[in-house]
Amino acid sequence: MFLREALYRLFHRRAAWLWLLLEPIGHIAFLMFIYTVLGMRVIGGVQAGVWIMVGLLGFFMFRRTMTLAMAAVGMAKPLFAYRQVKPVDAVIVRAATEGLLMLVITVVLLAAAALFGLPVWPDDWLRVLTALLGLWLMGLGVGLIVSVPRELVHEVGEIVNLAMTPLYLLSGVMFPLATIPPPYRDWLLLNPVAHSVEEIRLGFASHYAATPELNVAYPYIFALVCMLFGLVLHRIYQKKLIQQ
Secondary structure: OHHHHHHHHHHOOOOHHHHHHHHHHHHHHHHHHHHHHOOOOEEOOEEHHHHHHHHHHHHHHHHHHHHHHHOHHHHOHHHHHOOOOOHHHHHHHHHHHHHHHHHHHHHHHHHHHHHOOOOOOOOOHHHHHHHHHHHHHHHHHHHHHHHHHHHHOOHHHHHHHHHHHHHHHHOOOOOOHHHOOOOHHHHHOOOHHHHHHHHHHHHHOOOOOOOOOOOOHHHHHHHHHHHHHHHHHHHHHHHHHHHO
16 A cells, blocks of 8 residues: 555656655745845744745645545545455555655755755754654644545535645744744644744754744644544544445
């Protein structure tokens, strides 16, 4: 299943692998242009290009994992003819495939940035990998939950996709959370993705002026709760998902 999913993601259409790179590159280029126009070359003590790139790549780890895991059940319906294949297997395999691809894309883009002279070598690799793992686990957890109602009521998928735009804005991808005054910052920090995005930036630059309310454990707790709830939903609705 993993090999099937990887081949589909990379070769299901012409230059599919190229589009995997172009989407984050487009977002990074657009935000870098905006900050260049505004004359902001340093954000929170970190070079603007690095700040934008690592934050976006972290958010994409969550978003791509979640949105593709959400649609995994429908894509894997032919495999349900094999009794050992369950809908939850399709979600987990698709999330794992996307997580691995995003990790490769992250390394490729950081290497390309290094060639252009950007200081993209992390100060703390463990912190960066911990934050990326938290984002992937959250993507898997939310994907497990929404994959069930998405198959039963297809409009749910459209609603979730629409929700990604405000989440993009509220996760600190476009602005440093430390600049938002309380109590508004407290509301933004209810979003666990924002914590992991800040954690990645802190891992790349230990001197980064991150928000003081940063909580490393919060995304993992959120991910664990979502995965448990998602597994329960798949257990309850397994027959309906196979027969749908």
